[in-house]
Amino acid sequence: MHDIIIMGSGLAGSCLALQLGKMNLDVILLERNEYPACHLPETTTLNIETVANKIGVNYSDIANCFSTQMIASFQQKNSQERMRIEHITDPSKGPFRVDRSQLDSRILALAIEQGVQHNTGVNVQFCNLDEQPRVVFTELGETKSLSAKIIVDATGKSALLGNQLELKSKPVLLDKRDLIFTHFQNYQFYAALEKNSVHIIETSSGYIFMLPLTDDRISVGVVTPSNSKKSEAKEIFDDVVKEIPWISNLVDSSDPVLPYIKAGSESYTLRQSCGVGYFIVGEALGFCDPFYSNGIETSIDSAALACKAITKLQNVEHSSEAILASYNTKINAMQKNAENLTRDWLTHNGLAISTSVIADPHIPYGISHFLASLTNTDFNTDAQKSMLQLRRKFDRQARI
Numbered sequence: 001m002h003d004i005i006i007m008g009s010g011l012a013g014s015c016l017a018l019q020l021g022k023m024n025l026d027v028i029l030l031e032r033n034e035y036p037a038c039h040l041p042e043t044t045t046l047n048i049e050t051v052a053n054k055i056g057v058n059y060s061d062i063a064n065c066f067s068t069q070m071i072a073s074f075q076q077k078n079s080q081e082r083m084r085i086e087h088i089t090d091p092s093k094g095p096f097r098v099d100r101s102q103l104d105s106r107i108l109a110l111a112i113e114q115g116v117q118h119n120t121g122v123n124v125q126f127c128n129l130d131e132q133p134r135v136v137f138t139e140l141g142e143t144k145s146l147s148a149k150i151i152v153d154a155t156g157k158s159a160l161l162g163n164q165l166e167l168k169s170k171p172v173l174l175d176k177r178d179l180i181f182t183h184f185q186n187y188q189f190y191a192a193l194e195k196n197s198v199h200i201i202e203t204s205s206g207y208i209f210m211l212p213l214t215d216d217r218i219s220v221g222v223v224t225p226s227n228s229k230k231s232e233a234k235e236i237f238d239d240v241v242k243e244i245p246w247i248s249n250l251v252d253s254s255d256p257v258l259p260y261i262k263a264g265s266e267s268y269t270l271r272q273s274c275g276v277g278y279f280i281v282g283e284a285l286g287f288c289d290p291f292y293s294n295g296i297e298t299s300i301d302s303a304a305l306a307c308k309a310i311t312k313l314q315n316v317e318h319s320s321e322a323i324l325a326s327y328n329t330k331i332n333a334m335q336k337n338a339e340n341l342t343r344d345w346l347t348h349n350g351l352a353i354s355t356s357v358i359a360d361p362h363i364p365y366g367i368s369h370f371l372a373s374l375t376n377t378d379f380n381t382d383a384q385k386s387m388l389q390l391r392r393k394f395d396r397q398a399r400i
């Protein structure tokens with residue numbers, strides 16, 4: 001029997017495995033893919049030092065996984081002018097673009113150095129929590145099981161325990177618009193856009209975003225009211241893009257390297273984040289559409305909280321009910337915080353978008369990061385001032 005089984009070796013699972021490995025616990029990580037999987041770059045406002053401290057690694061262990069980001073430009077409907085925002089005045093403060101593939105594999109390697117066992121090609125089917133916690137999985141076509149004192153669900157959006165224990169509920173706050181996006185590889189896009197930048201262009205009913213992801217890949221998406229008559233993602237995408245000739249020309253001269261993806265609202269929260277014999281960390285705890293870009297922070301923070309709770313559980317002086325209740329409370333607070341920020345954002349967004357297209361919850365690098373970059377910019381219009389108020393509120397929110 002192992003001390004801890006962690007299901008899923010994404011960022012949350014690997015961070016937790018590393019921290020528990022350092023406590024000399026016997027930890028096994030079960031991963032269904034051949035990990036590390038390829039991850040597109042993401043954004044975080046945490047600076048490198050904070051990330052290193054939270055995970056418990058050296059700055060130099062992870063520094064090369066981060067690069068500074070970015071310039072944003074916004075173009076209003078019926079205007080050729082672009083409002084340009086320099087994000088970075090102090091590059092040490094971020095926001096940062098994170099090479100997720102590199103960061104995840106780095107942390108996983110450090111966990112393995114601490115004696116953590118990492119088994120890939122292991123697809124967990126369910127957990128038995130009735131007596132001794134046990135996971136049942138398939139490996140090379142065979143069904144097997146393993147038991148442990150504690151099982152951790154770090155399966156991301158698969159939310160294995162959330163589904164099995166029927167803990168999932170839907171948050172009520174989300175925007176009903178559709179987001180349709182694809183990726184292009186075409187040098188002409190780079191000639192038209194600034195490097196390390198995100199571009200948002202207002203349209204008659206929403207906006208288009210263009211977000212360079214790597215040196216040769218750009219994400220282009222449209223956000224538009226749901227249209228029940230048009231179900232084909234490409235058709236909806238083309239219709240919106242047609243409004244802006246310079247983008248339409250670029251799109252017409254390029255072949256997408258991904259299918260056109262229509263993202264619906266997949267948000268959920270869990271009623272409970274731990275119980276006797278189990279903890280849940282990372283995105284398996286919840287997914288808040290506009291906030292998916294909080295995922296790095298949530299993964300790191302929940303892993304740190306779970307590590308503390310699991311360590312305390314080893315110590316007979318602490319009551320297990322109190323430890324579980326405390327984990328639940330802290331995770332709830334973290335999720336409420338994200339929900340409140342989202343609600344504020346949605347409220348202000350309507351105002352902001354009408355006068356100057358600032359951003360939108362669907363934009364894939366997230367409002368928290370966007371807001372964090374606004375302090376040093378000179379804003380004068382009412383919409384811009386309201387963004388700054390929101391930014392201040394964001395600063396005041398309790399953070400773990």
Ligand SMILES: Cc1cc2nc3c(=O)[nH]c(=O)nc-3n(C[C@H](O)[C@H](O)[C@H](O)COP(=O)(O)OP(=O)(O)OC[C@H]3O[C@@H](n4cnc5c(N)ncnc54)[C@H](O)[C@@H]3O)c2cc1C
Nearest residue numbers: 008010011012032042043124155156158282283293295296
């Ligand atoms: C389009 C998009 C853009 C994003 N952009 C940002 C951003 O800019 N900034 C940011 O902070 N966050 C962003 N996020 C969120 C971030 O990617 C996630 O929150 C984060 O990766 C969650 O980490 P995790 O370890 O919880 O889950 P994951 O990274 O999903 O890891 C879960 C692991 O569990 C494994 N697994 C699942 N089921 C099983 C099973 N049954 N058995 C065994 N293994 C299993 C999976 O293979 C996977 O390796 C974005 C997300 C999306 C979708």
